Amino acid sequence: MASLIASPSASRILVLGGTTEAGRLAAALAARREMAAILSLAGRTAEAAPSALPRRIGGFGGIEGLMRWLAAERITAVVDATHPFAARISVNAAAACAALGLPLARLTRPAWTPQPGDRWQEVADARAAALALGAAPRRVFLTVGRLTLDAFTVAPQHRYLVRTIDAPDPPPALPDLTLVTARPPFTAEAETALMREHAVEVLVTKNSGGAATAGKLAAARALGLPVVVIRRPEKPAADTFLTVEAVLAWLEAHRPPP
Numbered sequence: 001m002a003s004l005i006a007s008p009s010a011s012r013i014l015v016l017g018g019t020t021e022a023g024r025l026a027a028a029l030a031a032r033r034e035m036a037a038i039l040s041l042a043g044r045t046a047e048a049a050p051s052a053l054p055r056r057i058g059g060f061g062g063i064e065g066l067m068r069w070l071a072a073e074r075i076t077a078v079v080d081a082t083h084p085f086a087a088r089i090s091v092n093a094a095a096a097c098a099a100l101g102l103p104l105a106r107l108t109r110p111a112w113t114p115q116p117g118d119r120w121q122e123v124a125d126a127r128a129a130a131l132a133l134g135a136a137p138r139r140v141f142l143t144v145g146r147l148t149l150d151a152f153t154v155a156p157q158h159r160y161l162v163r164t165i166d167a168p169d170p171p172p173a174l175p176d177l178t179l180v181t182a183r184p185p186f187t188a189e190a191e192t193a194l195m196r197e198h199a200v201e202v203l204v205t206k207n208s209g210g211a212a213t214a215g216k217l218a219a220a221r222a223l224g225l226p227v228v229v230i231r232r233p234e235k236p237a238a239d240t241f242l243t244v245e246a247v248l249a250w251l252e253a254h255r256p257p258p
């Protein structure tokens with residue numbers, strides 16, 4: 001496990017990652033000598049993207065485990081740069097920081113919003129998305145992440161085209177399943193071609209936001225297809241920013257006194 005080496009007066013920062021935004025923040029922090037930072041990943045994907053910062057990988061063991069780790073590493077500030085749908089780690093980070101009196105910031109990306117021509121149906125969660133597909137069999141493009149696929153077993157009548165970064169293991173119990181593994185970014189052109197090739201009738205997506213995976217929304221718009229959009233879960237209150245620069249300024253303002 002990586003740990004932080006820094007002068008005693010430097011900021012000691014934990015970045016909770018697993019996103020493009022966290023990768024960008026990590027690159028910016030690697031250039032700051034006065035801030036020692038470590039990037040934490042859950043270890044969900046088989047191969048983590050390269051990082052300019054030291055990394056630790058795997059869960060902390062709930063709120064208590066995270067509190068123990070923060071105290072042992074003498075962390076002075078936490079940046080939650082996790083995915084908008086990673087709700088538990090954000091709840092844990094907020095609870096652990098509140099208990100230890102540590103400053104907490106969030107780096108996130110704006111949610112997608114429907115554009116003219118979009119045919120969105122917004123739903124609360126994956127089960128609601130599965131039910132929103134209706135009783136009649138349809139050809140569905142499912143882009144909700146490997147760990148959310150099981151929710152669709154309540155609607156086995158559809159033909160599913162499923163795309164994930166790593167193959168689900170075991171695969172979900174869906175009788176008509178075509179699996180594609182690929183890592184973003186995806187262009188609108190490539191998404192349009194994929195949807196055409198598989199004669200997709202409806203797209204299902206989380207409202208993840210960000211440019212890297214927005215191509216499927218443009219493709220659905222161009223093809224006139226309906227989209228079932230899973231709304232973001234609530235995250236606990238924290239100082240929230242949309243840019244790396246804003247987080248760096250916040251970290252500067254929260255440097256421990258010399």
Ligand SMILES: NC(=O)c1ccc[n+]([C@@H]2O[C@H](COP(=O)([O-])OP(=O)(O)OC[C@H]3O[C@@H](n4cnc5c(N)ncnc54)[C@H](OP(=O)(O)O)[C@@H]3O)[C@@H](O)[C@H]2O)c1
Pocket residue numbers: 016017018019040041042044057058059060061062063065066081082083085086087088089090092144145206
């Ligand atoms: N959910 C998505 O759609 C999605 C999409 C892209 C990327 N990701 C990334 O994948 C990771 C896991 O997502 P999830 O939805 O499974 O999260 P989650 O439900 O919020 O977290 C489940 C557990 O995984 C561990 N964990 C999550 N993020 C961690 C991190 N950055 N460092 C160390 N441990 C972490 C924690 O375990 P302990 O309780 O043991 O500490 C947490 O309680 C997140 O880091 C997220 O940024 C998620």
